[in-house]
Amino acid sequence: MNKFADTLRQNRRFLISTHVQPDGDGIGSEIALYHHLKKTGKEAWVINPSPTPEKFEVIDPSRIIQVFSSGLKVPEVDAVIIVDTNEVKMLGTLAPVVENLKVPILFVDHHVKELQDTSGHLIDEKSGSSGEIVYRFIKSEGTELTFEMAQALYVAILTDTGNFRFQRTSPSTHETVADLLRTGVKPEQVFQSVFGKDSAEKLRLLGKTLQTLKLECQGQFAWVSISKSDRDQSQATIEDTESFIGHLTVLRDVKIVALFREEDNGTTKLSLRGLHNQPVVEIAKKFGGGGHKFAAGAKIQKPIQETVDLVLKEVSSKL
Numbered sequence: 001m002n003k004f005a006d007t008l009r010q011n012r013r014f015l016i017s018t019h020v021q022p023d024g025d026g027i028g029s030e031i032a033l034y035h036h037l038k039k040t041g042k043e044a045w046v047i048n049p050s051p052t053p054e055k056f057e058v059i060d061p062s063r064i065i066q067v068f069s070s071g072l073k074v075p076e077v078d079a080v081i082i083v084d085t086n087e088v089k090m091l092g093t094l095a096p097v098v099e100n101l102k103v104p105i106l107f108v109d110h111h112v113k114e115l116q117d118t119s120g121h122l123i124d125e126k127s128g129s130s131g132e133i134v135y136r137f138i139k140s141e142g143t144e145l146t147f148e149m150a151q152a153l154y155v156a157i158l159t160d161t162g163n164f165r166f167q168r169t170s171p172s173t174h175e176t177v178a179d180l181l182r183t184g185v186k187p188e189q190v191f192q193s194v195f196g197k198d199s200a201e202k203l204r205l206l207g208k209t210l211q212t213l214k215l216e217c218q219g220q221f222a223w224v225s226i227s228k229s230d231r232d233q234s235q236a237t238i239e240d241t242e243s244f245i246g247h248l249t250v251l252r253d254v255k256i257v258a259l260f261r262e263e264d265n266g267t268t269k270l271s272l273r274g275l276h277n278q279p280v281v282e283i284a285k286k287f288g289g290g291g292h293k294f295a296a297g298a299k300i301q302k303p304i305q306e307t308v309d310l311v312l313k314e315v316s317s318k319l
């Protein structure tokens with residue numbers, strides 16, 4: 001943690017960002033870090049490659065986040081802090097811009113390490129969320145947590161631990177959350193802000209998607225698919241589909257679940273979840289993706305049916 005803290009201390013101007021299609025953990029970690037930097041007398045900007053989903057607007061009541069576009073002037077900074085990924089390429093269109101700044105890039109992350117040398121970064125694969133890493137750092141620096149920082153971190157931890165049920169949820173997770181609640185964070189209010197925002201279009205597409213359910217490998221592998229035409233007809237958004245895979249994890253006896261989504265350009269987005277200690281990240285890596293041990297994904301440059309066949313073959317060899 002020291003080298004990371006030193007870099008922050010020795011510099012003055014910071015750009016903070018997270019991966020495309022940002023989640024609660026990425027956005028929450030950014031906002032907490034932003035306030036920490038401001039409170040320690042630094043200048044900071046949060047610029048993301050994608051807009052903040054409406055359900056995460058509760059994290060950023062002061063509208064600190066800017067969305068990158070070719071017209072946006074990126075400020076001159078001394079260093080860039082990227083949260084919730086350890087690959088610059090995950091920043092999409094912002095990635096080349098960040099690389100061209102030619103300043104140190106610091107990662108704060110809990111995904112499987114893609115970096116060769118992690119010194120100087122805050123990377124902890126055992127952490128249930130990036131938010132917990134940010135919390136530990138902020139506490140170690142002695143910065144006082146405000147309500148706004150605490151609420152941002154609460155959303156980060158709540159969402160990334162699957163409402164405190166995923167494997168990396170630890171005693172430390174709950175101790176952290178206890179501290180956050182003491183600043184006045186209201187769980188019911190936050191839950192409604194984040195999870196009580198679904199549209200009828202989303203629920204209809206979910207219904208249609210669940211109808212595609214198939215079971216293979218003696219019921220140990222379950223998968224669903226979403227075609228582009230179903231997405232278009234439903235008028236649901238891409239982001240609406242992100243939570244669909246969670247609905248498969250309640251199936252009896254299932255060890256691996258997958259969601260195949262046909263993208264606008266005819267390629268396929270694969271999402272995987274492993275249950276009962278069944279890792280899936282190696283399967284995702286086989287298709288050029290990555291992620292966490294038990295939650296991973298890949299963008300595959302093939303039509304959906306061909307992708308299903310290839311993944312089914314790979315999954316069968318693991319089960």
Ligand SMILES: [Mn+2]
Pocket residue numbers: 025026084110129130160
């Ligand atoms: Mn995360």
